[in-house]
Amino acid sequence: MKRVFYILSFIALFIWVVPNYFNYSKNRDIYYKKLDSLERLDKREIPSDAKKFHAELFKEDTKRYFKGVNDVNITVLSIPNNKYEIKIIFPNIYLSNFLKALYDTPLNYRVYLDNTIIYRQSNKIIEVSFIVTPY
Protein backbone atom coordinates (compact mmCIF):
# COMPACT_ATOMS: atom_id res chain seq x y z
CA MET A 1 0.00 0.00 0.00
CA LYS A 2 2.78 2.40 1.03
CA ARG A 3 4.70 1.57 -2.13
CA VAL A 4 1.68 2.45 -4.26
CA PHE A 5 1.51 5.89 -2.68
CA TYR A 6 5.22 6.47 -3.22
CA ILE A 7 4.96 5.41 -6.88
CA LEU A 8 1.94 7.66 -7.36
CA SER A 9 3.88 10.52 -5.75
CA PHE A 10 6.77 10.07 -8.19
CA ILE A 11 4.48 9.81 -11.19
CA ALA A 12 2.57 12.95 -10.15
CA LEU A 13 5.85 14.76 -9.52
CA PHE A 14 7.40 14.02 -12.92
CA ILE A 15 4.33 13.99 -15.12
CA TRP A 16 2.39 16.85 -13.60
CA VAL A 17 4.29 19.02 -11.11
CA VAL A 18 7.62 19.41 -12.97
CA PRO A 19 6.05 20.30 -16.39
CA ASN A 20 3.69 22.69 -14.62
CA TYR A 21 6.60 24.34 -12.86
CA PHE A 22 8.58 24.73 -16.10
CA ASN A 23 5.55 26.12 -17.92
CA TYR A 24 4.97 28.50 -15.07
CA SER A 25 8.56 29.71 -15.01
CA LYS A 26 8.65 30.10 -18.86
CA ASN A 27 5.36 32.04 -18.83
CA ARG A 28 6.56 34.19 -15.95
CA ASP A 29 9.55 35.32 -18.06
CA ILE A 30 7.27 36.00 -21.04
CA TYR A 31 4.92 37.99 -18.83
CA TYR A 32 7.71 40.19 -17.43
CA LYS A 33 9.08 40.80 -20.93
CA LYS A 34 5.65 41.83 -22.17
CA LEU A 35 5.16 44.02 -19.12
CA ASP A 36 8.48 45.68 -19.88
CA SER A 37 7.45 46.33 -23.50
CA LEU A 38 4.19 47.81 -22.37
CA GLU A 39 5.93 50.07 -19.87
CA ARG A 40 8.19 51.37 -22.65
CA LEU A 41 5.16 52.17 -24.79
CA ASP A 42 3.35 53.88 -21.93
CA LYS A 43 4.05 57.60 -22.08
CA ARG A 44 1.47 58.72 -19.56
CA GLU A 45 2.51 60.90 -16.64
CA ILE A 46 0.75 58.66 -14.15
CA PRO A 47 0.60 55.10 -15.44
CA SER A 48 -2.28 52.92 -14.32
CA ASP A 49 -3.76 49.55 -15.27
CA ALA A 50 -6.23 49.41 -18.14
CA LYS A 51 -9.84 49.52 -16.93
CA LYS A 52 -12.97 47.92 -18.30
CA PHE A 53 -14.46 50.24 -20.94
CA HIS A 54 -17.25 52.47 -19.67
CA ALA A 55 -18.82 55.13 -21.94
CA GLU A 56 -19.27 57.88 -19.33
CA LEU A 57 -15.88 57.28 -17.79
CA PHE A 58 -14.28 57.41 -21.23
CA LYS A 59 -15.95 60.80 -21.95
CA GLU A 60 -14.74 62.20 -18.64
CA ASP A 61 -11.19 60.91 -19.13
CA THR A 62 -10.98 62.20 -22.73
CA LYS A 63 -12.21 65.67 -21.72
CA ARG A 64 -9.21 65.89 -19.40
CA TYR A 65 -6.93 65.85 -22.48
CA PHE A 66 -8.70 69.05 -23.67
CA LYS A 67 -8.29 70.92 -20.41
CA GLY A 68 -9.74 74.44 -20.69
CA VAL A 69 -11.22 73.84 -24.15
CA ASN A 70 -14.96 74.45 -24.20
CA ASP A 71 -15.85 73.44 -27.76
CA VAL A 72 -15.23 69.72 -27.33
CA ASN A 73 -18.06 67.35 -27.92
CA ILE A 74 -17.71 63.62 -27.28
CA THR A 75 -20.40 61.06 -28.05
CA VAL A 76 -20.17 57.33 -27.43
CA LEU A 77 -22.75 55.13 -29.10
CA SER A 78 -23.19 51.47 -28.38
CA ILE A 79 -23.50 49.53 -31.63
CA PRO A 80 -24.08 45.82 -32.40
CA ASN A 81 -21.42 43.17 -31.75
CA ASN A 82 -20.33 44.71 -28.45
CA LYS A 83 -18.69 47.72 -30.12
CA TYR A 84 -18.80 51.44 -29.44
CA GLU A 85 -18.79 54.18 -32.05
CA ILE A 86 -16.99 57.25 -30.75
CA LYS A 87 -17.28 60.77 -32.22
CA ILE A 88 -15.13 63.63 -31.00
CA ILE A 89 -15.55 67.21 -32.28
CA PHE A 90 -12.88 69.81 -31.43
CA PRO A 91 -11.19 72.94 -32.90
CA ASN A 92 -8.38 71.86 -35.26
CA ILE A 93 -5.71 73.65 -33.23
CA TYR A 94 -6.18 70.96 -30.56
CA LEU A 95 -5.34 68.07 -32.91
CA SER A 96 -2.28 67.14 -30.83
CA ASN A 97 -4.44 66.93 -27.68
CA PHE A 98 -6.76 64.54 -29.49
CA LEU A 99 -3.90 62.41 -30.78
CA LYS A 100 -2.51 62.10 -27.25
CA ALA A 101 -5.93 60.99 -25.98
CA LEU A 102 -6.23 58.54 -28.85
CA TYR A 103 -2.80 57.05 -28.16
CA ASP A 104 -3.56 56.59 -24.47
CA THR A 105 -6.94 54.94 -25.04
CA PRO A 106 -5.64 51.31 -25.10
CA LEU A 107 -3.56 52.09 -22.02
CA ASN A 108 -6.53 53.50 -20.11
CA TYR A 109 -9.14 50.96 -21.23
CA ARG A 110 -9.22 47.31 -22.30
CA VAL A 111 -10.23 48.16 -25.88
CA TYR A 112 -8.74 47.93 -29.34
CA LEU A 113 -9.46 50.15 -32.30
CA ASP A 114 -11.29 48.84 -35.34
CA ASN A 115 -9.48 49.39 -38.59
CA THR A 116 -10.15 53.01 -39.55
CA ILE A 117 -10.24 56.56 -38.26
CA ILE A 118 -12.30 59.09 -40.21
CA TYR A 119 -11.52 62.80 -40.01
CA ARG A 120 -13.89 65.47 -41.34
CA GLN A 121 -12.89 69.11 -41.25
CA SER A 122 -14.99 72.20 -41.83
CA ASN A 123 -14.54 75.78 -40.59
CA LYS A 124 -11.46 74.81 -38.55
CA ILE A 125 -13.49 72.22 -36.63
CA ILE A 126 -12.47 68.56 -36.84
CA GLU A 127 -14.90 65.70 -36.36
CA VAL A 128 -13.21 62.34 -35.77
CA SER A 129 -15.06 59.08 -35.67
CA PHE A 130 -13.78 55.60 -34.89
CA ILE A 131 -14.99 52.32 -33.47
CA VAL A 132 -13.56 50.48 -30.47
CA THR A 133 -14.12 46.92 -29.27
CA PRO A 134 -13.70 46.07 -25.59
CA TYR A 135 -11.86 42.81 -24.78
Added chain:
Amino acid sequence: MINREQYITITHYKEREFYFLNYAIQTQEGFIPKEMAQFHESEKDRFISKIRELQKEYPNHHIVSISLAYKQVLAHTPTPKDSSKLIANIFKSNYIIQDNDLPKDIPITLYFSPFAILYEEYKSILNNKLILLIGYFDRKLFMMFATKDKIHECWIIGTRGLSEKKIAERVNLTTKKYYELSSNTANHIEILVSEENPKLLKFLREELSVDINLAQNSIHQLLHHMGSSNEIAEMNYIKDFKRINIEPFEENNLNDIKLEEESRFVDRLKSIFIPSREENLKSSILASILPLFIILVVGTFYYLQNRTLISKIEQISTQISALNKMESLVDSSLNIFNAVKNNGEILKAVLSVDSVYITGKAWGIPKLEANLKHLYKNGIFTIKTGDGFSSIFTFSSK
Protein backbone atom coordinates in the same frame (compact mmCIF):
# COMPACT_ATOMS: atom_id res chain seq x y z
CA MET B 1 -19.76 -1.08 48.96
CA ILE B 2 -20.53 -4.13 46.84
CA ASN B 3 -22.27 -4.07 43.49
CA ARG B 4 -25.56 -5.14 45.08
CA GLU B 5 -25.84 -1.81 46.88
CA GLN B 6 -24.52 0.51 44.20
CA TYR B 7 -27.24 2.37 42.35
CA ILE B 8 -26.56 2.52 38.64
CA THR B 9 -28.44 3.96 35.70
CA ILE B 10 -28.29 1.99 32.47
CA THR B 11 -29.18 4.28 29.60
CA HIS B 12 -30.04 3.30 26.07
CA TYR B 13 -31.73 4.71 23.00
CA LYS B 14 -32.05 3.91 19.34
CA GLU B 15 -30.95 6.35 16.68
CA ARG B 16 -31.29 5.36 13.04
CA GLU B 17 -30.15 1.71 12.87
CA PHE B 18 -28.07 1.68 16.06
CA TYR B 19 -28.71 1.04 19.73
CA PHE B 20 -26.52 3.05 22.08
CA LEU B 21 -25.88 1.75 25.58
CA ASN B 22 -24.12 3.22 28.58
CA TYR B 23 -24.20 2.89 32.35
CA ALA B 24 -23.12 5.13 35.21
CA ILE B 25 -22.61 4.67 38.91
CA GLN B 26 -24.79 7.15 40.74
CA THR B 27 -23.40 8.73 43.91
CA GLN B 28 -24.72 11.49 46.09
CA GLU B 29 -22.07 13.76 44.54
CA GLY B 30 -23.12 12.94 41.00
CA PHE B 31 -22.79 10.11 38.53
CA ILE B 32 -19.67 8.44 37.18
CA PRO B 33 -20.19 7.26 33.58
CA LYS B 34 -18.75 3.87 32.70
CA GLU B 35 -18.35 2.02 29.45
CA MET B 36 -20.32 2.89 26.36
CA ALA B 37 -21.40 0.43 23.68
CA GLN B 38 -23.02 0.60 20.28
CA PHE B 39 -24.97 -2.20 18.60
CA HIS B 40 -26.35 -2.46 15.11
CA GLU B 41 -30.05 -3.34 15.04
CA SER B 42 -29.09 -6.74 13.67
CA GLU B 43 -27.28 -7.30 17.00
CA LYS B 44 -30.38 -6.62 19.07
CA ASP B 45 -30.03 -9.88 21.05
CA ARG B 46 -26.47 -9.03 22.05
CA PHE B 47 -27.66 -5.56 23.07
CA ILE B 48 -30.45 -7.00 25.28
CA SER B 49 -28.16 -9.58 26.87
CA LYS B 50 -25.67 -6.82 27.75
CA ILE B 51 -28.48 -5.00 29.58
CA ARG B 52 -29.43 -8.24 31.38
CA GLU B 53 -25.79 -8.74 32.42
CA LEU B 54 -25.66 -5.26 33.93
CA GLN B 55 -29.00 -5.84 35.64
CA LYS B 56 -27.63 -8.98 37.27
CA GLU B 57 -24.39 -7.36 38.27
CA TYR B 58 -26.08 -4.29 39.75
CA PRO B 59 -29.49 -5.19 41.15
CA ASN B 60 -30.03 -1.61 42.37
CA HIS B 61 -30.51 -0.01 38.98
CA HIS B 62 -32.80 1.83 36.64
CA ILE B 63 -32.89 1.35 32.90
CA VAL B 64 -33.45 4.78 31.48
CA SER B 65 -34.44 5.62 27.94
CA ILE B 66 -35.73 8.52 25.86
CA SER B 67 -38.82 8.54 23.67
CA LEU B 68 -38.00 9.91 20.25
CA ALA B 69 -41.61 9.48 19.07
CA TYR B 70 -42.71 12.12 16.59
CA LYS B 71 -46.12 12.64 18.21
CA GLN B 72 -45.87 13.99 21.75
CA VAL B 73 -48.41 16.59 22.73
CA LEU B 74 -48.89 18.96 25.66
CA ALA B 75 -52.01 18.87 27.85
CA HIS B 76 -52.88 21.04 30.83
CA THR B 77 -55.24 18.59 32.51
CA PRO B 78 -54.60 14.98 33.51
CA THR B 79 -56.29 12.64 31.08
CA PRO B 80 -58.09 9.44 32.10
CA LYS B 81 -55.90 6.34 32.38
CA ASP B 82 -55.53 4.68 29.01
CA SER B 83 -53.11 1.79 28.48
CA SER B 84 -52.59 2.83 24.87
CA LYS B 85 -51.22 6.20 25.98
CA LEU B 86 -48.18 7.28 27.98
CA ILE B 87 -48.59 10.37 30.17
CA ALA B 88 -45.78 12.27 31.84
CA ASN B 89 -46.37 15.05 34.36
CA ILE B 90 -43.58 17.49 33.66
CA PHE B 91 -44.51 20.47 35.78
CA LYS B 92 -47.57 21.37 37.87
CA SER B 93 -50.44 20.86 35.41
CA ASN B 94 -48.31 20.34 32.29
CA TYR B 95 -48.58 16.86 30.85
CA ILE B 96 -46.98 15.29 27.81
CA ILE B 97 -48.98 12.56 26.13
CA GLN B 98 -47.96 10.11 23.46
CA ASP B 99 -48.93 6.68 22.14
CA ASN B 100 -47.55 3.82 24.19
CA ASP B 101 -44.45 2.76 22.27
CA LEU B 102 -42.62 1.02 25.12
CA PRO B 103 -40.75 -1.93 23.59
CA LYS B 104 -41.80 -5.32 25.01
CA ASP B 105 -38.45 -7.04 24.60
CA ILE B 106 -36.06 -4.27 25.68
CA PRO B 107 -36.20 -3.50 29.39
CA ILE B 108 -36.98 0.10 30.37
CA THR B 109 -37.87 1.28 33.86
CA LEU B 110 -37.72 5.05 33.35
CA TYR B 111 -38.88 6.50 30.06
CA PHE B 112 -38.52 10.22 29.41
CA SER B 113 -39.98 12.58 26.88
CA PRO B 114 -37.37 15.00 25.42
CA PHE B 115 -39.68 17.76 26.68
CA ALA B 116 -39.16 16.54 30.25
CA ILE B 117 -35.37 16.58 29.67
CA LEU B 118 -35.57 20.08 28.21
CA TYR B 119 -37.61 21.36 31.13
CA GLU B 120 -35.26 19.75 33.65
CA GLU B 121 -32.19 21.26 31.94
CA TYR B 122 -33.54 24.79 31.79
CA LYS B 123 -36.03 25.09 34.68
CA SER B 124 -33.53 27.07 36.74
CA ILE B 125 -33.31 29.89 34.19
CA LEU B 126 -37.05 30.26 33.55
CA ASN B 127 -38.63 33.55 34.61
CA ASN B 128 -41.69 35.63 33.72
CA LYS B 129 -40.49 36.22 30.17
CA LEU B 130 -41.40 33.70 27.51
CA ILE B 131 -38.40 31.56 26.51
CA LEU B 132 -38.22 29.18 23.60
CA LEU B 133 -36.45 25.94 24.50
CA ILE B 134 -35.32 23.71 21.65
CA GLY B 135 -33.93 20.21 21.94
CA TYR B 136 -32.26 18.69 18.87
CA PHE B 137 -32.29 14.90 19.18
CA ASP B 138 -32.27 12.30 16.42
CA ARG B 139 -32.82 14.85 13.64
CA LYS B 140 -35.97 16.17 15.35
CA LEU B 141 -36.46 19.56 16.95
CA PHE B 142 -38.41 19.40 20.21
CA MET B 143 -39.65 22.92 20.79
CA MET B 144 -41.17 24.30 23.97
CA PHE B 145 -42.37 27.74 25.05
CA ALA B 146 -42.07 28.13 28.80
CA THR B 147 -42.09 30.60 31.65
CA LYS B 148 -41.30 29.88 35.30
CA ASP B 149 -44.95 29.05 36.11
CA LYS B 150 -46.06 27.19 33.03
CA ILE B 151 -45.18 25.29 29.91
CA HIS B 152 -47.20 27.12 27.26
CA GLU B 153 -46.79 25.07 24.13
CA CYS B 154 -44.80 22.13 22.80
CA TRP B 155 -44.38 20.80 19.29
CA ILE B 156 -41.96 18.76 17.21
CA ILE B 157 -40.41 19.53 13.84
CA GLY B 158 -38.88 16.75 11.77
CA THR B 159 -35.72 17.77 9.94
CA ARG B 160 -34.92 14.68 7.89
CA GLY B 161 -34.06 15.59 4.30
CA LEU B 162 -34.30 19.33 4.96
CA SER B 163 -31.49 21.80 4.55
CA GLU B 164 -30.45 23.83 7.60
CA LYS B 165 -31.95 26.93 6.01
CA LYS B 166 -35.31 25.18 5.47
CA ILE B 167 -35.28 23.97 9.09
CA ALA B 168 -34.64 27.50 10.34
CA GLU B 169 -37.48 28.78 8.16
CA ARG B 170 -39.83 26.16 9.64
CA VAL B 171 -38.82 27.10 13.16
CA ASN B 172 -39.47 30.75 12.36
CA LEU B 173 -42.82 29.98 10.75
CA THR B 174 -44.11 27.86 13.65
CA THR B 175 -42.94 30.29 16.32
CA LYS B 176 -44.56 33.19 14.45
CA LYS B 177 -47.82 31.25 14.35
CA TYR B 178 -47.64 30.78 18.08
CA TYR B 179 -46.92 34.49 18.60
CA GLU B 180 -50.00 35.36 16.55
CA LEU B 181 -52.19 33.07 18.64
CA SER B 182 -50.80 33.95 22.05
CA SER B 183 -49.93 37.62 21.40
CA ASN B 184 -46.73 37.03 23.37
CA THR B 185 -43.21 36.81 21.99
CA ALA B 186 -39.93 35.30 23.12
CA ASN B 187 -36.71 37.19 22.64
CA HIS B 188 -34.45 34.48 23.93
CA ILE B 189 -33.82 30.90 22.78
CA GLU B 190 -31.95 28.08 24.47
CA ILE B 191 -30.88 25.15 22.33
CA LEU B 192 -29.81 21.79 23.71
CA VAL B 193 -28.23 19.51 21.15
CA SER B 194 -26.98 15.94 21.32
CA GLU B 195 -24.79 16.42 18.24
CA GLU B 196 -23.09 19.52 16.98
CA ASN B 197 -24.64 21.34 14.02
CA PRO B 198 -23.07 24.82 13.70
CA LYS B 199 -24.69 25.36 10.30
CA LEU B 200 -28.17 24.99 11.79
CA LEU B 201 -27.29 27.41 14.57
CA LYS B 202 -26.01 29.92 12.02
CA PHE B 203 -29.22 29.74 9.97
CA LEU B 204 -31.41 29.90 13.10
CA ARG B 205 -29.54 33.04 14.18
CA GLU B 206 -30.03 34.59 10.74
CA GLU B 207 -33.68 33.59 10.44
CA LEU B 208 -34.90 34.37 13.97
CA SER B 209 -32.62 37.32 14.81
CA VAL B 210 -32.91 36.74 18.53
CA ASP B 211 -30.51 35.90 21.32
CA ILE B 212 -29.68 32.15 21.04
CA ASN B 213 -27.66 30.12 23.56
CA LEU B 214 -26.35 26.70 22.67
CA ALA B 215 -25.60 23.81 25.02
CA GLN B 216 -24.36 20.40 24.02
CA ASN B 217 -24.73 17.21 25.99
CA SER B 218 -24.97 13.56 25.09
CA ILE B 219 -28.30 11.77 25.46
CA HIS B 220 -26.65 9.32 27.89
CA GLN B 221 -25.47 12.12 30.19
CA LEU B 222 -28.90 13.72 30.12
CA LEU B 223 -30.60 10.42 30.90
CA HIS B 224 -28.18 9.61 33.77
CA HIS B 225 -29.13 12.94 35.25
CA MET B 226 -32.85 12.23 34.76
CA GLY B 227 -32.44 8.97 36.65
CA SER B 228 -30.43 10.48 39.48
CA SER B 229 -33.25 11.32 41.92
CA ASN B 230 -36.88 10.46 42.62
CA GLU B 231 -37.89 14.09 42.22
CA ILE B 232 -36.59 14.25 38.62
CA ALA B 233 -37.64 10.70 37.79
CA GLU B 234 -41.25 11.67 38.57
CA MET B 235 -41.30 13.35 35.17
CA ASN B 236 -41.01 10.05 33.31
CA TYR B 237 -43.80 8.21 31.49
CA ILE B 238 -43.78 5.13 33.79
CA LYS B 239 -45.78 6.05 36.88
CA ASP B 240 -45.08 3.07 39.17
CA PHE B 241 -41.33 3.06 38.94
CA LYS B 242 -39.12 1.62 41.66
CA ARG B 243 -38.07 4.32 44.14
CA ILE B 244 -34.49 5.43 43.74
CA ASN B 245 -32.20 4.70 46.63
CA ILE B 246 -28.66 5.97 46.53
CA GLU B 247 -26.65 4.60 49.43
CA PRO B 248 -24.20 7.03 51.00
CA PHE B 249 -20.86 6.35 49.48
CA GLU B 250 -18.06 5.11 51.69
CA GLU B 251 -14.79 6.92 51.25
CA ASN B 252 -12.93 3.64 50.47
CA ASN B 253 -15.30 2.72 47.70
CA LEU B 254 -15.15 6.16 46.20
CA ASN B 255 -11.38 5.80 46.27
CA ASP B 256 -11.72 2.44 44.54
CA ILE B 257 -13.73 4.00 41.76
CA LYS B 258 -11.31 6.90 41.55
CA LEU B 259 -8.38 4.48 41.39
CA GLU B 260 -10.08 2.51 38.66
CA GLU B 261 -10.73 5.73 36.75
CA GLU B 262 -7.13 6.82 37.26
CA SER B 263 -5.73 3.50 36.03
CA ARG B 264 -7.90 3.80 32.89
CA PHE B 265 -6.64 7.34 32.47
CA VAL B 266 -3.03 6.12 32.73
CA ASP B 267 -3.79 3.39 30.18
CA ARG B 268 -5.19 6.01 27.81
CA LEU B 269 -2.12 8.19 28.34
CA LYS B 270 0.13 5.22 27.61
CA SER B 271 -1.76 4.48 24.44
CA ILE B 272 -1.07 8.01 23.25
CA PHE B 273 2.68 7.65 23.62
CA ILE B 274 3.06 3.96 22.78
CA PRO B 275 1.00 3.38 19.66
CA SER B 276 -0.52 0.00 19.03
CA ARG B 277 0.34 -2.15 15.99
CA GLU B 278 -2.81 -0.98 14.25
CA GLU B 279 -1.98 2.65 14.98
CA ASN B 280 1.55 2.07 13.70
CA LEU B 281 0.14 0.75 10.43
CA LYS B 282 -2.26 3.69 10.17
CA SER B 283 0.45 6.25 10.83
CA SER B 284 2.84 4.65 8.32
CA ILE B 285 0.09 4.77 5.65
CA LEU B 286 -0.55 8.39 6.59
CA ALA B 287 3.17 9.10 6.31
CA SER B 288 3.23 7.58 2.83
CA ILE B 289 0.18 9.65 1.76
CA LEU B 290 1.83 12.85 2.95
CA PRO B 291 4.36 13.20 0.05
CA LEU B 292 1.55 12.59 -2.46
CA PHE B 293 -0.56 15.20 -0.72
CA ILE B 294 2.30 17.74 -0.74
CA ILE B 295 3.01 17.00 -4.42
CA LEU B 296 -0.65 17.50 -5.29
CA VAL B 297 -0.76 20.80 -3.39
CA VAL B 298 2.43 22.08 -5.08
CA GLY B 299 1.23 20.88 -8.49
CA THR B 300 -2.14 22.56 -8.06
CA PHE B 301 -0.40 25.76 -6.98
CA TYR B 302 1.76 25.92 -10.12
CA TYR B 303 -1.12 24.83 -12.33
CA LEU B 304 -3.34 27.66 -11.05
CA GLN B 305 -0.50 30.21 -11.14
CA ASN B 306 0.26 29.19 -14.70
CA ARG B 307 -3.38 29.61 -15.76
CA THR B 308 -3.47 33.09 -14.21
CA LEU B 309 -0.21 33.98 -15.98
CA ILE B 310 -1.51 32.77 -19.36
CA SER B 311 -4.62 34.90 -19.03
CA LYS B 312 -2.47 37.92 -18.02
CA ILE B 313 -0.14 37.34 -20.98
CA GLU B 314 -3.10 37.16 -23.37
CA GLN B 315 -4.44 40.42 -22.00
CA ILE B 316 -1.13 42.24 -22.11
CA SER B 317 -0.47 40.95 -25.68
CA THR B 318 -3.83 42.30 -26.85
CA GLN B 319 -3.05 45.60 -25.16
CA ILE B 320 0.39 45.86 -26.80
CA SER B 321 -1.02 45.03 -30.23
CA ALA B 322 -3.84 47.61 -29.76
CA LEU B 323 -1.26 50.16 -28.68
CA ASN B 324 1.04 49.48 -31.65
CA LYS B 325 -1.86 49.87 -34.05
CA MET B 326 -2.90 53.07 -32.32
CA GLU B 327 0.66 54.42 -32.47
CA SER B 328 0.80 53.78 -36.19
CA LEU B 329 -2.56 55.56 -36.77
CA VAL B 330 -1.60 58.47 -34.54
CA ASP B 331 1.68 58.89 -36.45
CA SER B 332 -0.14 58.69 -39.83
CA SER B 333 -2.72 61.27 -38.70
CA LEU B 334 -0.03 63.67 -37.51
CA ASN B 335 2.08 63.24 -40.65
CA ILE B 336 -0.87 63.77 -43.01
CA PHE B 337 -2.11 66.88 -41.22
CA ASN B 338 1.46 68.27 -41.21
CA ALA B 339 1.90 67.43 -44.93
CA VAL B 340 -1.29 69.25 -45.90
CA LYS B 341 -0.74 72.22 -43.55
CA ASN B 342 0.08 75.50 -45.41
CA ASN B 343 -0.59 73.90 -48.80
CA GLY B 344 -4.23 72.97 -48.43
CA GLU B 345 -6.98 71.89 -46.07
CA ILE B 346 -8.25 68.38 -45.39
CA LEU B 347 -12.01 68.03 -45.85
CA LYS B 348 -12.14 64.28 -45.21
CA ALA B 349 -9.51 61.69 -44.38
CA VAL B 350 -10.04 57.97 -43.93
CA LEU B 351 -7.00 56.37 -42.31
CA SER B 352 -6.22 52.78 -41.60
CA VAL B 353 -2.99 50.93 -40.90
CA ASP B 354 -2.52 49.86 -44.53
CA SER B 355 -4.45 52.47 -46.57
CA VAL B 356 -5.25 56.15 -46.68
CA TYR B 357 -7.80 58.24 -48.55
CA ILE B 358 -7.75 62.04 -48.34
CA THR B 359 -9.78 64.71 -50.03
CA GLY B 360 -9.46 68.44 -49.48
CA LYS B 361 -8.82 71.88 -50.85
CA ALA B 362 -5.39 72.58 -52.34
CA TRP B 363 -3.56 75.84 -52.97
CA GLY B 364 0.10 74.86 -53.02
CA ILE B 365 -0.43 71.89 -55.34
CA PRO B 366 3.18 70.85 -56.22
CA LYS B 367 4.34 71.11 -52.61
CA LEU B 368 1.25 69.24 -51.33
CA GLU B 369 1.72 66.44 -53.86
CA ALA B 370 5.40 66.16 -52.98
CA ASN B 371 4.70 66.05 -49.24
CA LEU B 372 2.05 63.37 -49.56
CA LYS B 373 4.09 61.27 -51.99
CA HIS B 374 7.00 61.53 -49.58
CA LEU B 375 4.80 59.81 -46.99
CA TYR B 376 3.15 57.30 -49.33
CA LYS B 377 5.34 56.60 -52.36
CA ASN B 378 2.73 54.61 -54.25
CA GLY B 379 -0.06 57.10 -53.55
CA ILE B 380 -2.20 58.51 -56.34
CA PHE B 381 -2.67 62.25 -56.28
CA THR B 382 -5.38 63.81 -58.42
CA ILE B 383 -6.59 67.37 -58.68
CA LYS B 384 -9.78 68.85 -60.04
CA THR B 385 -11.42 72.21 -60.04
CA GLY B 386 -13.90 72.89 -57.31
CA ASP B 387 -16.44 75.66 -56.80
CA GLY B 388 -15.15 79.11 -57.73
CA PHE B 389 -11.38 79.23 -58.04
CA SER B 390 -10.54 76.47 -55.52
CA SER B 391 -8.85 73.21 -56.43
CA ILE B 392 -9.96 69.96 -54.86
CA PHE B 393 -7.36 67.23 -54.43
CA THR B 394 -7.74 63.55 -53.64
CA PHE B 395 -4.98 61.28 -52.50
CA SER B 396 -5.22 57.56 -51.96
CA SER B 397 -2.73 54.87 -51.12
CA LYS B 398 -3.05 51.18 -50.40
